[in-house]
Amino acid sequence: MIRSKGLVRRYPGFELTVEALEVPPGRFVTVIGPSGAGKSTLLRLLAGLERPDRGRVELQGRAVFLDQDRTVLDRSVLANATFGLELRGVRRREAARRVRPWLERVGLADKLAQPAVSLSGGERARLALVRALAIEPDVLFLDEPTQALDPGNVDRVEGLLREAHGQGRTIVLVTHNLYQARRLGQETWFLLGGRIVERAPSERLFVRPREALTRAYVAGEMVY
Ligand SMILES: Nc1ncnc2c1ncn2[C@@H]1O[C@H](COP(=O)(O)OP(=O)(O)OP(=O)(O)O)[C@@H](O)[C@H]1O
Structure with a gap:
């Protein structure tokens, strides 16, 4: 549950x-x-990574934030993937066993010993997602997780996100x-100039937007 006011x-x-704003548990919001x-x-x-000048935010559950930079630690791919679990007291061996299927699914299982800093941008993005999912968060905040990924990898990442959502996780994804x-x-929330112009069930927002600005944006007509 995420709740904010003013x-x-x-x-x-x-x-x-x-x-x-209110995001109930298990909701998938796209921004x-x-x-x-x-x-x-x-x-x-x-x-909660930044404080508002006014207003407040209430966030319940364990949350992870995936930034646009796809930050990785200066360690191996495997050590990156297990990092969150080890921080929570899971032994290295057990952590490695748990992350292995994730790494296989994102196509990184043959790079376990490789330094993560040497990965390509797309590989880093997938690794960062595995590290986040491995700790089984209640809430996932994702800032453009598929930016610059090729179509096959977009599909893989979307598959993982659908699955995470199917397991009841709350997701807020900027794209x-x-x-x-x-x-x-x-x-879906449509933001423009620091304001939410329209918030609606995704299908409705894209097919029958109520606001003229939303209509123009989703039709690709907005010039800015
Ligand atoms: N720490 C900061 N200090 C000063 N200005 C900032 C800071 N963070 C963001 N801004 C400014 O706030 C505005 C909104 O930035 P924000 O990154 O939230 O936009 P965005 O919609 O996520 O954009 P993009 O799609 O390009 O990532 C921008 O004009 C940005 O320059």
Whole structure:
């Protein structure tokens, strides 16, 4: 469960203002909007990584945040994947046993000993996702997890996310891929200029948007 009220976050030349939001457990929310709309800022606020200037956020359950940078630790692929589990006291061997199927599914099982920093961008993205999923979080905050991935890997990652959602996890995913937002989301938020212009069940938002700005954006007509 994620709940926020009266959020305001200001940077020089930018203000995010979001009234009450509520994400019930198990909901898959996708967040869309042009570059600079405030999507990452909202995600960081909801995840508690950043404090709002006004308002508050309530987050229940174990949450993980996957940033756009796909940060990896200067260790092997396997050690990256098991890191979260080991932090929680799971022994290395057991942690390795648990992450193995995930690594196989994202095509990294043949690179276990390779330093993670030497992975390609797409491989890092998949590894970061495995590290997040391995700790079986209640809530996943994902900032463009399939950015710059080839179609096969987009499909793999989406498969993992669907499965995570099927297991009851709450997911808030920021994406520039409107097809993905529609495919995966139960609910979509459209942000523009630091405000949520429209929030609706995903299918409705893409097929019958109520706001003219949403209509223009999902039709690819918005010039900015
Ligand atoms: N730490 C910060 N300090 C100052 N300005 C910031 C900071 N973080 C974000 N901003 C500004 O806030 C605005 C919103 O940024 P944000 O990253 O939330 O947008 P976004 O919708 O996620 O964009 P993108 O799709 O390009 O990732 C931008 O103008 C950005 O420059």
